[in-house]
Amino acid sequence: MAALSLPNVAASVLLCYDVAMIAKLTDELRNALEQQPERPLEIEDEQTNNVYVLLDANLFYQLLQKEDVASIRRGIEQMEAGQGRPLADADEEMRRKLGFSPR
Numbered sequence: 001m002a003a004l005s006l007p008n009v010a011a012s013v014l015l016c017y018d019v020a021m022i023a024k025l026t027d028e029l030r031n032a033l034e035q036q037p038e039r040p041l042e043i044e045d046e047q048t049n050n051v052y053v054l055l056d057a058n059l060f061y062q063l064l065q066k067e068d069v070a071s072i073r074r075g076i077e078q079m080e081a082g083q084g085r086p087l088a089d090a091d092e093e094m095r096r097k098l099g100f101s102p103r
Contacts, residue, residue: 029054 032041040055078084095102
C-alpha cells in the first residue's frame with residue numbers, strides 16, 4: 001500500500017461528519033474501487049471540477065492512526081532534541097494571541 005499523508009485537519013473533519021449524510025455507492029464507483037482496493041479513488045465533479053477522494057473507511061481510519069503515531073513520534077524527537085518550550089510559555093503566548101486573560 002502506498003503511503004498517504006493526511007492533512008492535520010482530518011481529525012477535525014471527522015468530528016463534524018454526520019453519519020446521516022452517507023451517499024449510496026454507484027456500480028461504476030464500486031467497480032473502480034475494486035480495481036484499486038488499497039488506494040484512494042479520485043472522483044471529479046464535472047460541474048464544478050472539484051476533485052474528491054473516496055476510500056474504504058477501514059483504510060481511512062488506519063491512515064489516521066498512522067498519522068497520529070507519526071505526529072507523536074515527531075513530538076518526542078523534538079522534545080529529546082531540546083526543541084520544545086515550557087508549557088507556561090506556550091500557554092501565555094496562545095492566551096495572548098487568542099485574547100484570553102492570563103492565568
